[in-house]
Amino acid sequence: MAVSGQPPGPAAESILAGSAAGRGAGSAAADAAGGPNTARPPGRLSRWADRVEFWMNALLALMLFVLVACLCWQVxxxxxxxxxxxxxxxxxxxxxxxxxxxxxxVxxxxxxxxxxxxxxxxLPRPLRLALFWLRDAVVLACAGVLVWYGYGLAEIGGQRLTPALEIRMYWPFLAIPISGALMAFFLCVRRIEQDPDEAPRLELI
Known part of the structure; x- marks a missing residue:
C-alpha cells in the first residue's frame, strides 16, 4: 500500500466515489425502510406481557421436567x-x-x-380487514367461554378427590379458565399496542 503524499489517481478517485455513492444509497434505503431506530418502542402493557410470558415459559419448562421425570420413574x-x-x-x-x-x-x-x-x-383489503377483526372477536369469545365455563367446571370438580394424590379436581380444571384469561390478555395487548400498518395483515395475531 502506497503512503506517499501525492493525490490519488483517477482510478482511486473513481473507487472512492463509488464507495461513497454506495453508502449514500444504503443510507437512503435504510431511511426509506424506516431505519433501525424508527421501530415503535414497547409500551407498558407489552412489557407486562413480556414479564408474564417469561415466567410462564419458566413454569412450563419446570412442568415438562417434572412430567418427564414422573414418566421415567413410572417405567x-x-x-x-x-x-x-x-x-x-x-x-x-x-x-x-x-x-x-x-x-x-404462550x-x-x-x-x-x-x-x-x-x-x-x-381477498380485497377491506374484506381482509373485516375478517381480521372478526377473527379476533371469535378468539376473544372462545377465551371468554374457557374462563366462564372452565371456572364453573373447576368448582364442580372441587367436590371430588383424585384417586392417587387425593387432591381436589379443582386444581387440574383450573388450567382451563387461567389459560382463557391469558389468551384474552395477550391478544388484547397485541391489538392495543400494535403498529397501525400491522392491522390489515391477517397472518399476524
Whole structure:
C-alpha cells in the first residue's frame, strides 16, 4: 500500500466515489425502510406481557421436567422394580393438561398457531380487514367461554378427590379458565399496542 503524499489517481478517485455513492444509497434505503431506530418502542402493557410470558415459559419448562421425570420413574418402577407407583401417572396427566393450556396461550402471544392464509390474503383489503377483526372477536369469545365455563367446571370438580394424590379436581380444571384469561390478555395487548400498518395483515395475531 502506497503512503506517499501525492493525490490519488483517477482510478482511486473513481473507487472512492463509488464507495461513497454506495453508502449514500444504503443510507437512503435504510431511511426509506424506516431505519433501525424508527421501530415503535414497547409500551407498558407489552412489557407486562413480556414479564408474564417469561415466567410462564419458566413454569412450563419446570412442568415438562417434572412430567418427564414422573414418566421415567413410572417405567422404571414397573419394569425394573415390579412396583409402579400410582401417583406418577396422575401427576403426569394433570401436568399435561396444564402444559397444553398454558402453552397455547404462550403460542398465541408469539403467533405460533397453525394458520392457512392463502385464500384470505387473496381477498380485497377491506374484506381482509373485516375478517381480521372478526377473527379476533371469535378468539376473544372462545377465551371468554374457557374462563366462564372452565371456572364453573373447576368448582364442580372441587367436590371430588383424585384417586392417587387425593387432591381436589379443582386444581387440574383450573388450567382451563387461567389459560382463557391469558389468551384474552395477550391478544388484547397485541391489538392495543400494535403498529397501525400491522392491522390489515391477517397472518399476524
Amino acid at each position: 422404571y418402577g414397573r419394569y425394573v422394580l415390579n412396583d409402579a407407583p400410582g401417583w406418577t401417572e396422575e401427576v403426569a396427566r394433570f401436568l399435561m393438561v396444564w402444559v397444553t393450556m398454558l402453552g397455547s396461550a 403460542v398465541l402471544r408469539r403467533n405460533g398457531h397453525i394458520e392457512v392464509t392463502a385464500l384470505v390474503m387473496a
